Amino acid sequence: MKPISLSTGRYALVLGLGAGIGAGLAARAGQTGNSGPWWVLFAISLAAMVLAAVATGFVMRFAASRFIQKASTRDRIAAGLTGTALVVLVLFGQKWIPGFSARTAAVVSIPLGLAAGFVLAELAVRVRSTGTLIAGVLFALFAFFLLRPDAPRGGAPGAGGDENELPPGTLAAIESGRAELLLDEAPVPAVVVIGWDGAAWKVLRPLLERGMLPHIARLLDGAAWSELGSMAPNWSPVIWTTIWTGKSPKEHGIRWFLEDQGHVIPGFQQPAELPATFPVQRFADLFFERRSVPVTTNMRRVKAVWNIANDTGIPVGLTNLLVSWPVEEVLGFEISGHMKFYPDLDGLVHPPEEQEATIRALLNNDWALEDAPGLIPTPWLANVYRSEVNLFRESLRLLEKNPAYLYIFYTHSLDSSQHRYWKYHAPDEFSFAVAEDGVETFGDVIEQNYVIYDRLLGEMMTAFPENTTYMIVSDHGITANKTLDRDIPAMAGLEEKPEVDPELVSGKHSKQDPGILILKGPGIEPGEVRDADVYDIAPTILALLGLPVPDDMAGRALEEVMTPSFLAAKPVLRSGTYEGASPRGSRAIATEHDDEMKERLRALGYID
Ligand SMILES: [Zn+2]
Incomplete structure (x- = not known):
């Protein structure tokens, strides 16, 4: 040769x-x-x-x-x-x-x-x-x-294309101006969506049977319900963005808890986005640190249901959503989920002139705890209850000033408690003996978290009109973390800075752990819904608002939960797109709290 x-x-x-x-x-x-x-x-x-x-x-x-x-x-x-x-x-x-x-x-x-x-x-x-x-x-x-060039990212931070100009021919342009028609005759709010992160039927059902959740039981009477299929990757910010947009992670742009922003080169304020190819990245890793930032609202590349509602003239109210900082300039109001942790940030409330009053109301109010003597097993849960009730009551004040047709309230605490306290809730599911004093102390944290949600639901049902339509949705369920092989005592509460130890995380979830869906209202047909998953939520919300479901959402509107008279008045139409011509989405916005946020995510076992 x-x-x-x-x-x-x-x-x-x-x-x-x-x-x-x-x-x-x-x-x-x-x-x-x-x-x-x-x-x-x-x-x-x-x-x-x-x-x-x-x-x-x-x-x-x-x-x-x-x-x-x-x-x-x-x-x-x-x-x-x-x-x-x-x-x-x-x-x-x-x-x-x-x-x-x-x-x-x-x-x-x-x-x-x-x-x-x-x-x-x-x-x-x-x-x-x-x-x-x-x-x-x-x-x-x-x-x-x-x-090779990276995929282009368009749009200025927070702007998301030209919001005010709807491209002619898109669904938003065709449907714009609906609000007057709707708000005249509808209750305020007409559609309420409640997001309970991690809620699962396998915990709910036994509690319902024991009569511990009277308000959920009342809502379930005559409701449609479903085991809601989850998705992969099974990370809450990713799934919730799919729930609110009807789009895949690839389309909506929220891929994880954090965004890797590239390498920090000394002398330059912003990290550098090198070509995303493997050898270049590895080479740069040798010399430069990477910076990662918790995901922020402006990263979302597509419209959420509230943007679509707004484009068609329907006002919305949003409280405590998972990826909600900085707040969006919605028609209506929004309170950011960052409010309870980082009240010194800007962009926590829309309209911005309400921020000061909202912070004051949320931080200086102890009304919730006075309502709940003996309810709360740990200081952490007490804090959860206090902040969630306060958030809702403050929302009512903003709702009064900004009547919303669609109202969305999200809360995360259940996922945290299920991750941390699952072995005390279900000690039999583990191969080792869980310490009895742990079960004694923490055994009812998860149950009481559901009880808190039940109380809050009761408060909502009292505050809102009779003919409001409710949707309760969760992004995934929960299961025992079988990789644990020994008992490690839990911390007294998450408010004490916990040691970073993944073995403390005794509950976990994947695509195989379904979430829940409950629908109840004047236009809702009771019964079990089959084959529904997180991709169906955004189309169903649009259909409930009487808006067409766009072709570019992969899921379906759950028509089987709608009564014939509802469908006669608001037939489910399917066509076109609501997206504008220019792509939305930009890099995550860094804040001085990033390290603290990452520490919290780490303590809950969400990131390494
Ligand atoms: Zn979740």
């Missing part, structure tokens, strides 16, 4: 570099809104590229002169398998192997580059005369892969 000419490596190197530079320039030119100076990003990308090119060129020469001529078929297969194993290790190792850091991955990339070089050289030898050309082309493709 004729050995490869030494010039092949150099030729491929030149070709690859040329292609890399071209691709890098194209990437930078096509990318708007990048927070770092383009030349720094470009220099880093190019450096990574050059490193890869030099390594590959060197290996091609080395392999051609020293190795290939002598290698047996078995050696080549072994080398190929080793290369493949290394690829798998680097690509997935970080996720699978504890302690496998970005730095380790970068080091492992070196033998990986050698394996790639071996394959290229082998190919060049085999095809002889055209080998140089093929190696060059392959290398150019590789270079472009390294530096």
